[in-house]
Amino acid sequence: MDTPGGGIETGFTAAGGIVNFSPEDAARLETLLRWRRDVRHFRPDPVPEALLVRLRTMMALAPSVGNARPWRVLSVKSATLRAAVRALFEQENRVAAAGYDPEHAEVYARLKLAGLDRAPEQLAIFMLEDPEAGHRLGRCTMPETLHQSTAMAIHTLWLAARAENLGLGMVSILDPRHMEHLLQVPEGWRFSAYLCLGWPETHDDTPLLHRTGWQENTPTVWEER
Amino acid sequence: MDTPGGGIETGFTAAGGIVNFSPEDAARLETLLRWRRDVRHFRPDPVPEALLVRLRTMMALAPSVGNARPWRVLSVKSATLRAAVRALFEQENRVAAAGYDPEHAEVYARLKLAGLDRAPEQLAIFMLEDPEAGHRLGRCTMPETLHQSTAMAIHTLWLAARAENLGLGMVSILDPRHMEHLLQVPEGWRFSAYLCLGWPETHDDTPLLHRTGWQENTPTVWEER
Numbered sequence: 001m002d003t004p005g006g007g008i009e010t011g012f013t014a015a016g017g018i019v020n021f022s023p024e025d026a027a028r029l030e031t032l033l034r035w036r037r038d039v040r041h042f043r044p045d046p047v048p049e050a051l052l053v054r055l056r057t058m059m060a061l062a063p064s065v066g067n068a069r070p071w072r073v074l075s076v077k078s079a080t081l082r083a084a085v086r087a088l089f090e091q092e093n094r095v096a097a098a099g100y101d102p103e104h105a106e107v108y109a110r111l112k113l114a115g116l117d118r119a120p121e122q123l124a125i126f127m128l129e130d131p132e133a134g135h136r137l138g139r140c141t142m143p144e145t146l147h148q149s150t151a152m153a154i155h156t157l158w159l160a161a162r163a164e165n166l167g168l169g170m171v172s173i174l175d176p177r178h179m180e181h182l183l184q185v186p187e188g189w190r191f192s193a194y195l196c197l198g199w200p201e202t203h204d205d206t207p208l209l210h211r212t213g214w215q216e217n218t219p220t221v222w223e224e225r
Numbered sequence: 226m227d228t229p230g231g232g233i234e235t236g237f238t239a240a241g242g243i244v245n246f247s248p249e250d251a252a253r254l255e256t257l258l259r260w261r262r263d264v265r266h267f268r269p270d271p272v273p274e275a276l277l278v279r280l281r282t283m284m285a286l287a288p289s290v291g292n293a294r295p296w297r298v299l300s301v302k303s304a305t306l307r308a309a310v311r312a313l314f315e316q317e318n319r320v321a322a323a324g325y326d327p328e329h330a331e332v333y334a335r336l337k338l339a340g341l342d343r344a345p346e347q348l349a350i351f352m353l354e355d356p357e358a359g360h361r362l363g364r365c366t367m368p369e370t371l372h373q374s375t376a377m378a379i380h381t382l383w384l385a386a387r388a389e390n391l392g393l394g395m396v397s398i399l400d401p402r403h404m405e406h407l408l409q410v411p412e413g414w415r416f417s418a419y420l421c422l423g424w425p426e427t428h429d430d431t432p433l434l435h436r437t438g439w440q441e442n443t444p445t446v447w448e449e450r
Contacts, residue, residue: 019260019390020390021257021260021387021388021389021390025253025257025388026279026385026388026389028250028253028254029253029254029257029283029384029385029388030282030283030286030385031250032246032250032254033283033286033287033381033385034286035244035246036286036288038288052447054251056447057255058254058255058258061255061258061259061261062258062380063261063263063380063383063395065395065397066397072448073447073448074447074448074449074450075447075448075449075450076449076450077449077450078450081450092366095366096366123447124450141317141320141321141397141398141399141400141401142397142398142399142401144369144372144417145397147369147372147373147376148372148373148375148376148379148417148418149376150373151372151373151374151376151377151380152376152377152379152380154373154377155287155288155376155377155380155381156258156380158288159254159384160251160254160255160258162246163246163250163251163254164246164251165244165245165246170288170290172290172291172366172367172370173366173367174366174367175366176366176367183450184450192369192373193373222277222281222298222299222300222348223297223298223299223300224299224300224301224302225299225300225301225302225303225306225349225408225409
């Protein structure tokens with residue numbers, strides 16, 4: 001994919017410097033978006049290193065406000081650290097669950113724990129709170145642009161993983177300061193999310209479940225002014 | 226696309242409830258990510274309503290933490306409001322530019338103004354600061370998940386627009402409180418970004434510029450723990 005102007009493999013045409021995507025490209029993106037899912041049940045099979053390298057390349061294509069590129073990825077391999085993350089999740093989830101109907105809280109916790117216990121790849125995503133890149137463009141008025149850029153990078157990884165038939169689950173019920181301390185990150189790294197990545201166990205990940213999910217998704221209201 | 230299990234038009238196969246994306250799907254996504262761009266120069270031609278409807282459908286497929294779906298879209302049609310947004314940009318940009326090399330600050334401001342002056346569609350994106358949907362899941366420990374979800378929706382729209390050969394430019398140099406006041410949004414809506422959308426003027430949007438851009442993109446470092 002070093003010569004994206006070629007247009008042979010990927011269906012788009014590039015003539016006179018103008019790139020044109022076909023209706024099929026839009027349809028494929030829609031399919032990918034519809035089948036993107038928050039996966040919690042993984043097969044334990046490892047993800048080949050070459051595939052992880054492709055995902056890194058894709059994530060690096062994410063947009064960022066002022067091109068600040070504030071995201072940092074820690075691949076958590078150590079079993080000791082993974083167990084500690086699991087314990088931090090359980091601790092925070094007890095606090096969070098106190099406000100919910102106990103049955104749903106338990107179901108929810110089991111789902112997340114299933115991901116943390118089995119996902120072959122686990123990625124802690126951090127955001128630089130004061131990146132040198134981008135020269136603070138956009139951040140003077142809206143410091144949340146760093147959160148936005150990091151989230152767009154996570155979403156890029158999510159779609160890239162899906163296109164490779166991998167699943168990704170995002171865990172946010174973790175105390176950011178505890179995660180930063182646990183993983184001993186450099187000064188200025190703020191915890192953004194913990195991602196579980198691997199091959200989905202398809203037998204409890206049926207299209208029906210997802211069709212139901214689509215129904216639950218209310219359309220985005222666009223108002224006019 | 227109401228029957229995504231069909232697999233006829235979009236290249237993926239669905240057998241026994243298992244969806245499989247092909248290597249071509251991953252390659253197409255990579256092409257789309259590589260050619261995704263922050264567009265500032267638009268042709269004034271309107272964007273057909275049917276196309277805007279498709280983009281809305283795509284944006285509604287964005288993931289959100291706890292399925293909170295906190296994004297709201299205001300389509301700014303009024304010439305008076307557009308002029309007021311432009312004035313707010315100029316005001317904030319003067320403040321932001323004070324910290325930069327004047328020549329670059331001016332070039333940058335001209336780019337953004339070009340988008341604000343010509344983009345046929347202009348969308349103000351807001352984030353609900355306390356959405357009912359999602360029941361606060363994930364937000365107890367990390368309130369920034371609402372920013373993350375809204376950014377993933379913006380990114381979804383960005384990619385969907387690109388796949389339809391539209392361009393999108395994101396403007397963040399705007400005072401959020403002023404934007405909320407100007408557009409008289411409901412209580413609890415927080416300004417996230419202002420998006421310029423339209424057909425890119427390809428003659429100053431050359432692949433060369435983008436190839437240069439890719440070179441500037443440093444690879445994402447994945448460290449291990």
